Amino acid sequence: MFRYLALAWQHDDTPAGHAAAEMSGVLRHRPPWQPALCRRGLEVFTRGSAPGVNQALALQNHGGVVLGKLFRRAPLGEAVPDQLTLHRSSEAADLKSSAARLVSDYWGRYVAILDDGRAAVLRDPSGALPCFVMRHQGVSIVFSWLEDALSLLPPTAVPEVDVHALAAHLAFGELGGASTPLTGITQVLPGQLLFLDERRPPCLLWDAARHARKANPMAVEEASTALAQTVRACTQAWAACHQSLLLRLSGGLDSSILAACLGSRVANDRVAARVTCVNYHSPGADSDERRYARLAARAAGLELLERERHSRFDIRGILGVARTPAPSHYVGRLGAGRMDAELAASCNAKAMFTGGGGDQVFYEFPQWWPLADYLRDHGCGAGLPAAAMQAARLGRVSVWRALRLAMTDRLRKRRVLDAAHKRLSLITEAVRGQAEHADRYVHPALLAALDLPIGKLTQTQHLMYPVAYYDPFEREAAPELVNPLLSQPLVELCLGLPSYLLTAGGRPRGLARRAFAAELPAEITRRRSKGGMEEHITALFWHNLGFAKEMLLDGKLVRWGLLDRRLVERALSSGSTRHTSRIGELHVYLGVEAWARLWSNPSAPP
Amino acid sequence: MRACAIGNQVILLDLQRGRYFGVVADPQCGMSQHIDGWPGPEGVAASALSRRAAELTTRLSAHGVLTPPGPVRDCRPHLDEAASTLDAYAAGAPRRPRLQGAAGFIASASLAWTWLQVCSLESIARRITAGRPQPSAAVRAEMCRPLGDAVCEFESLRPLVFTTRDNCLFDSLALLHFLGRGGIHARWVVGVRIQPFGAHSWLQIGDMVLNDLHENVRRFRPILVV
Numbered sequence: 001m002f003r004y005l006a007l008a009w010q011h012d013d014t015p016a017g018h019a020a021a022e023m024s025g026v027l028r029h030r031p032p033w034q035p036a037l038c039r040r041g042l043e044v045f046t047r048g049s050a051p052g053v054n055q056a057l058a059l060q061n062h063g064g065v066v067l068g069k070l071f072r073r074a075p076l077g078e079a080v081p082d083q084l085t086l087h088r089s090s091e092a093a094d095l096k097s098s099a100a101r102l103v104s105d106y107w108g109r110y111v112a113i114l115d116d117g118r119a120a121v122l123r124d125p126s127g128a129l130p131c132f133v134m135r136h137q138g139v140s141i142v143f144s145w146l147e148d149a150l151s152l153l154p155p156t157a158v159p160e161v162d163v164h165a166l167a168a169h170l171a172f173g174e175l176g177g178a179s180t181p182l183t184g185i186t187q188v189l190p191g192q193l194l195f196l197d198e199r200r201p202p203c204l205l206w207d208a209a210r211h212a213r214k215a216n217p218m219a220v221e222e223a224s225t226a227l228a229q230t231v232r233a234c235t236q237a238w239a240a241c242h243q244s245l246l247l248r249l250s251g252g253l254d255s256s257i258l259a260a261c262l263g264s265r266v267a268n269d270r271v272a273a274r275v276t277c278v279n280y281h282s283p284g285a286d287s288d289e290r291r292y293a294r295l296a297a298r299a300a301g302l303e304l305l306e307r308e309r310h311s312r313f314d315i316r317g318i319l320g321v322a323r324t325p326a327p328s329h330y331v332g333r334l335g336a337g338r339m340d341a342e343l344a345a346s347c348n349a350k351a352m353f354t355g356g357g358g359d360q361v362f363y364e365f366p367q368w369w370p371l372a373d374y375l376r377d378h379g380c381g382a383g384l385p386a387a388a389m390q391a392a393r394l395g396r397v398s399v400w401r402a403l404r405l406a407m408t409d410r411l412r413k414r415r416v417l418d419a420a421h422k423r424l425s426l427i428t429e430a431v432r433g434q435a436e437h438a439d440r441y442v443h444p445a446l447l448a449a450l451d452l453p454i455g456k457l458t459q460t461q462h463l464m465y466p467v468a469y470y471d472p473f474e475r476e477a478a479p480e481l482v483n484p485l486l487s488q489p490l491v492e493l494c495l496g497l498p499s500y501l502l503t504a505g506g507r508p509r510g511l512a513r514r515a516f517a518a519e520l521p522a523e524i525t526r527r528r529s530k531g532g533m534e535e536h537i538t539a540l541f542w543h544n545l546g547f548a549k550e551m552l553l554d555g556k557l558v559r560w561g562l563l564d565r566r567l568v569e570r571a572l573s574s575g576s577t578r579h580t581s582r583i584g585e586l587h588v589y590l591g592v593e594a595w596a597r598l599w600s601n602p603s604a605p606p
Numbered sequence: 607m608r609a610c611a612i613g614n615q616v617i618l619l620d621l622q623r624g625r626y627f628g629v630v631a632d633p634q635c636g637m638s639q640h641i642d643g644w645p646g647p648e649g650v651a652a653s654a655l656s657r658r659a660a661e662l663t664t665r666l667s668a669h670g671v672l673t674p675p676g677p678v679r680d681c682r683p684h685l686d687e688a689a690s691t692l693d694a695y696a697a698g699a700p701r702r703p704r705l706q707g708a709a710g711f712i713a714s715a716s717l718a719w720t721w722l723q724v725c726s727l728e729s730i731a732r733r734i735t736a737g738r739p740q741p742s743a744a745v746r747a748e749m750c751r752p753l754g755d756a757v758c759e760f761e762s763l764r765p766l767v768f769t770t771r772d773n774c775l776f777d778s779l780a781l782l783h784f785l786g787r788g789g790i791h792a793r794w795v796v797g798v799r800i801q802p803f804g805a806h807s808w809l810q811i812g813d814m815v816l817n818d819l820h821e822n823v824r825r826f827r828p829i830l831v832v
Contacts, residue, residue, distance in 0.1 A: 392765035399765045425802075529691050529819040571801075582802060 001476045002054035002129075004036070004046045004067045004111065005149065006142035008119040008196040011041035016138030023139065023152045037065045042119045052079070053241045053350065053480070059114070060085040063098055068110035068129045069241065076230070076489060077237030080106065095120055096203065099193045103205045107488035109469075111188075113142070119196045125206040125488045127190030127466030132325055134159070134185045140196040145470060146185070146323050159183050161599045163560050168434040168441045169326060170427055170562055170592065176443035176464050180325040182599070187325065189443060190466055208495055209449035212460040215377065216496035220504055220514070223497055228515040234487035235261040235353075242273045244349040246340070246479060249277035249304065251292025253509055253524060254358025254485060260519040261484075262353075263300025276347050277302050280336050282309040282536040295521040307339050309536055315544040318594040322472040327595035330473065331537050331587045337474045344479035352479040357486035360462040361494045362509040363502035368395035369455035370500035371406040376453040377498060393506030414450045414457070424585060426567045455499035463491060538583045548572060548590055556596040563589060607671060610798065610829040611645035617798045618671060619829050621728035626798065626805060629662065637663065641672060685795060685831045688820040689813040692745075694757040704759070711763045714783035718776055727796075731832045734782070739791055744812030756788050757781070757816060774818070778807040781817050785809075792816055797826025 007023055009016035024043045027033045036056035037044035044065055049055045057066040060083055072078040086101045095116040102112055102122060109128035114120045121142050123131040130144045136157055143149040150158060159182040166181040178186045188194050191206030218226065239245060239262055247262060249255045262275045279293035290306055297304035318330050340352055358364070371391035374384070391406070392399040424431075439447060443464045449457060467486060471478035484490075494502065497511070504510035513525045541548065549572050557563040571586065608619045616629045637659050638646020666672045721730050745753065760781055764770060770777040775796075782794050792809040799806075806826045809816040815823050 389765055393761070396771040397765070397769040398767060401769050402765075523693070526693055528693075529821050534825060 001145075001470065001478070002046070002048040002050070002068070002480070003145045003148055004044065004143070005033075005152075006037075006042070006044045006113050006119075006121070006140075008042050008140040008142070009138055010197065013138050019137035020139045023141075026152055036067065037113065037115075039115060042113070042115055044113050050350070054109075055082070057081075058083050059098070059112075063116075064112060064114040064119075066102070066110050066112045068108060068124070070106050070108040070110055071237050073105050073107060073489065076233040077240075079237075079240070096193060096205075100205050103191065111142075111144070114193075120193055120200075121188055121196065122193045122205070123188045123190055125191040126486050126491065128469055128483070128486065130466075130469055131188040132180070132185055133188060133194065133196070142188075142196070146325055150323060159185055159599070161596060163562070164434070164437075165441065166560075166592070166596070167431045167562055168437065170557075170589075171424070171431050171434045172438065172441065174326065174465050175441045176446060177441045179441050181327070182325050185325050190464075204445060207443075207445035208460045208463045208491070209445045209452065211492045211495040212449070212452055212456045214496045215498065216493070218497065218501070220501065220511070223501055224511055224515040226493060227497075227511055230490045230493050231257060231485070231512075231515070232261045234490050235484040238351075238353070238482050238484050238487070239273050239275070242349070242351050244274040244276070244347055245351045245353055245482075246344055246347060246349045247275055247277045247302070248340075248352060248354045249279050249293045249296055249302075250355070251279065251289035251294075251296060251524070252355065252358075253512065253520075253527065254355030254362065256292070256296035256355075256520055256524050257358070257512065257516050258353060258355055258484060259296045259300040259302055260516055263302055274347070274349075275302050276343075276349065277304040278340075278343055279304060279306050280309050280339070281306065282533075282539075292524055292527065296524060299519070299521050305343065307343070309336060314547075315540065315590065316547055317473060318591060319597070320473065321594055321598070322470075322475060323598050324470075324472050324595070327592040328468060328472045329588070330591045330594075331540070331584070332533065333471060333473055337471050337478060340471075340479055341474045341477040345477075350479055351482050353482045353484060355485060356467050356481075356483040357463075357491075358509070358512075360459060361485050361491060362512040363459060363494070363499055364508045365455070365458055365499075366394055366396070366508050367455075367458075368392065368397050368402040368405055369453075369458060370394065370498070370503050371402050371455075372409040373453040373455040373499045375406050376410070387500055390500065390503065390506035394503050394508065409454050414454075425582075426563050426571060426585065426589065428561055428564050430561050453499075456495075459499060459502075460495065463495065534583070537587060541583050541586060545572065548586065551590055551593045552586075555593045557589060557593050560596075607643075608830045609643060609645050610827050612798070612800050612827050615800055616645060617800070617803075617827075617829060619727075619796070619798070620671075621731065621830070622726050624727050626803070628800070628803065629666075642675065685793065685810065685828050686744075686813040688810060688815050688823045690815070691818075691820045692754065692757060692814055692816045694754045694761065707759045708763060710784055710787050711760060711767070711780075714787065715767055715776075715780045717783050718779035721779060722776060727830070730779070731794075731830065734794060734832050738786070745814050752788065753785075753790055753811075753816075756785055756790060760784050770817075774807040777817060778809050781809055785816075794830075794832040795823075795828050796830040797823060797828045799826045 005027065007020045009020045011017065020043065027045045028035065032047045033045045034047065034049065035043065036046045046056050046067060054068050057070060057080065059065060063086065066084060070080045072080055086098045095114050098114055099112065099122045103125060108124060109126060110124045111129050111131045112122040114122060121131065132143055132146065134141050134149060136153055141149050141152070162181055162183045165175065165179050169175055169181050178189060180187055189204065192202050192204050194202040235258055247255065247258060249259055259277060277293070277297045279290055281288040281290050293304060321328060344350065344352065368391045371388055374387040388399045388403055392402045395402060446461055446464060449460055452460060467483055469481055502511045504514060507513065517525050552558065552563065552568050552572065553565065558565045558568065608621060609616055614630055617626060618629065619626050636656060638644045641663065663672065721733070725733070768776065778794055782792060785792055792811045795810050796805065796807050798804065806823065808818045808823050
């Protein structure tokens with residue numbers, strides 16, 4: 001479990017210097033923490049490094065250090081040496097230009113601590129490696145794992161819950177902006193350069209909306225080839241870091257594409273790793289895709305292990321969650337997380353690859369929206385009838401409705417996260433009221449992207465939320481999570497492709513299906529169904545109903561006025577036919593409640 | 607009236623009025639042993655009605671849900687569990703719609719629209735079963751190509767005429783007629799779910815769903831199978 005801690009302070013601030021010295025002294029005497037950089041006013045430590053996987057790369061000319069994994073852009077996926085030179089000696093270079101060079105010429109999973117006498121932190125555009133900042137006695141603490149930062153602080157300095165931000169979290173889901181539901185802890189956004197002295201404002205060197213505007217016009221065949229090449233290069237670059245890895249093969253299109261890229265039948269010398277596929281299934285056709293997983297594994301020439309999920313799993317395990325800056329989703333982790341850890345140990349695999357991010361990148365949004373994008377790009381041209389039919393097929397609407405909606409889309413005033421909270425049935429008006437303050441909590445680039453056509457805007461928005469890297473339940477035992485489909489080069493390519501190209505043929509992920517049609521079984525590329533876990537999570541919830549009642553009926557979310565107790569009681573009772581809440585929603589609240597109980601009460605509920 | 611049990615609830619569908627309502631009724635309360643057609647556990651020894659069940663029975667009778675005993679009809683839906691989705695493209699790229707197919711599509715959609723405007727669900731169900739051969743028990747090998755072609759043709763014409771999203775009932779009836787014109791007879795299914803409540807309609811032959819994904823329809827418990 002690769003983690004880092006950076007301490008930055010004004011070197012002429014004596015009290016801050018003493019506080020920093022105390023904290024760094026603790027780390028120096030706490031193996032396996034290792035110093036990665038030591039400078040006046042800046043110290044960086046790491047633990048869990050593994051050569052070729054995650055490590056500290058020194059920047060030449062005392063520029064700082066890059067933590068994590070870095071690849072070159074050209075050639076795509078080539079590894080970089082342990083010492084990195086961002087600029088030629090003849091080039092004048094400042095901190096910002098160094099950061100910009102990292103973003104444009106490299107990709108991977110990294111956080112860079114840069115130093116020009118005053119420290120700054122850059123989080124890579126994929127946001128794969130977490131990056132948070134808090135301040136204590138004049139020292140900025142930059143960290144990936146909150147428990148590490150808290151271990152340096154006295155109990156009185158432990159953060160409290162920011163209930164307004166937590167309300168926004170309930171209303172909107174994950175907060176895409178810098179705020180977290182904990183006071184004093186902020187997130188460095190993906191692609192953001194944050195100056196730790198706070199006198200210089202942060203700047204966003206990369207954001208999804210910028211690439212969505214680039215509108216990369218390509219013919220279908222060219223786009224298909226580019227997509228296949230980029231997916232393959234990124235996937236194989238990540239695989240080359242490991243001797244042995246697991247691939248979570250659901251049998252869906254995305255994980256099957258990864259299997260094809262990693263398979264023994266692929267003529268390449270880049271993937272030396274032993275690849276073992278694992279399929280998790282549970283009773284119920286939406287949770288059992290073994291047939292497709294077997295097809296994909298066989299086609300790729302990979303070993304497949306099949307494991308059954310436990311629907312009678314005890315959810316009480318969520319009470320053992322680690323302290324994180326925001327609540328975690330536990331469904332899918334509990335049970336499967338333990339199995340991941342056990343399988344990884346038995347296969348001596350340090351990484352679990354998944355097809356996570358494929359829906360957003362390849363465009364799995366079965367709606368009429370691409371027609372609105374087409375109208376924006378081409379107007380009422382000769383291609384409009386075909387585009388309209390394609391969008392109608394995709395969205396399962398009539399071509400006339402698709403045209404009407406697409407033409408009026410421009411006139412529609414968009415609000416950030418407009419309807420998210422309206423589907424939630426157990427939250428209070430105080431939580432719904434947070435919709436008025438959405439601007440405070442969302443990614444700043446999203447606010448500037450609202451003029452994008454609806455199809456591209458939706459994809460952009462979904463790509464602004466990094467996937468969780470650590471497992472807060474299994475912690476060190478969990479294998480490292482790798483999502484190759486969220487690699488920066490692939491994300492940039494797909495953001496620049498029009499949504500109507502990504503859904504070629506009127507099918508969700510139509511271009512990806514086309515790109516890999518020769519390598520995947522026809523049944524998988526044609527497959528319309530998408531496996532889910534609804535049957536599994538429903539069985540899981542009702543098996544743990546007693547625990548759910550204990551947690552939610554008189555829990556902190558009710559006491560803080562975030563959930564309506566009367567509605568919660570009705571949702572959990574067996575005496576009513578008027579339940580309006582979905583099981584998934586109830587699971588979310590359980591996870592948030594478990595997280596909230598880790599912290600002391602806030603000083604001022606809403 | 608049709609009924610199905612989901613957990614501790616019984617959902618009832620009034621075919622004449624096209625309305626659903628739900629009753630919380632413990633499967634062990636004895637109603638299935640005292641009311642013909644009431645869903646409940648099978649093979650359980652007859653027991654006295656609980657007080658709650660007796661009150662419920664009285665209320666249901668007052669609302670016309672229960673009638674005096676008569677000839678016993680088994681209205682329980684008999685349907686294979688949905689386990690597969692028709693892959694209409696399995697035989698290759700769809701053919702261009704034929705003129706004859708387009709005419710049949712218009713006729714089928716018009717008939718479905720007319721039925722939904724003027725007929726009750728009960729009347730629709732009776733019209734479907736009258737004079738039709740029994741639907742196939744399963745999709746036989748020789749059916750695959752014509753079935754796939756017919757559904758492909760329907761799907762290629764559908765966007766020109768109507769929206770299928772949130773319009774499952776119309777879509778199912780239109781496709782039912784369209785397939786029937788080609789001698790392919792499917793089961794028309796209406797299913798319900800709870801938490802939250804929802805109703806859905808689809809076509810099925812054997813365990814194969816024709817106009818939806820089997821993972822979607824499995825979330826619904828069949829209450830009416832025609």
